[in-house]
Amino acid sequence: xxxxxxxxxxxxxxxxxxxxxxxxxxxxxxRGAQWLLDRPDAPTAIFAMNDDCAMGVLGVLRERGLxxxxxxxxxxxxxxxxxxxxxxxxSTVGCPIREMGMRAAETMLAMVHxxxxxxxxxxxxxxxxxxxxxxx
Numbered sequence: 001x002x003x004x005x006x007x008x009x010x011x012x013x014x015x016x017x018x019x020x021x022x023x024x025x026x027x028x029x030x031r032g033a034q035w036l037l038d039r040p041d042a043p044t045a046i047f048a049m050n051d052d053c054a055m056g057v058l059g060v061l062r063e064r065g066l067x068x069x070x071x072x073x074x075x076x077x078x079x080x081x082x083x084x085x086x087x088x089x090x091s092t093v094g095c096p097i098r099e100m101g102m103r104a105a106e107t108m109l110a111m112v113h114x115x116x117x118x119x120x121x122x123x124x125x126x127x128x129x130x131x132x133x134x135x136x
Contacts, residue, residue, distance in 0.1 A: 003047070024049055029056025037064065037072075044072060044135035051076035051083050051092055058088065058131070068131040079127050089129035096122050 007014050020035050022028040029048050033056060036043055048054035054076030061068050068074050068088045076083060079094035103120050110117045 018043065024053060026052050026056040026059070029053030030060050031056075033057040033060035037066075042072075045075070045132070046072060047075045047077075049077065051078045051080045051090060054083075054090055054092070054131075055086070058086070058090070069133040070136055073132040073135070075132060083127075084129065088131055091129045091132040092127050094125045094127045096124075 004014050018036075020032040022032050029052065032048070032053065033046060036046060037060065046054075046057050048057055054074050057074050058068055061072055061074070066072050069091075074090065076090050076092040077095070078097075079092045083090040083092050099122055103122070107117050107120075
């Protein structure tokens, strides 16, 4: 399910002008955070494309004297190992990368042998850490 559809199902409307599409690295996260935080209606939470982007967001918050999880919540995606080791541990969405890889390999082998294949959905998990909380 797409993010906007999932939010709408929960009663949250995400206007297009609140979405910053850039890239997948720390620098892109920094640019996105600067763009969002410079708006007159700056957000109290930022959901980054992945944990690398979220780390860029955390850098901008630090430079602006904002506390992650208090003034602005930050959520990443992928639960890379460094996420839990940061000074302020990053809240993130964990996805079972090993399982995804195994299923991809199984699907590829089935396709090579002309066996039937089907789409498989893996279950992500929310990993709540210090960068998320209720806004002040």
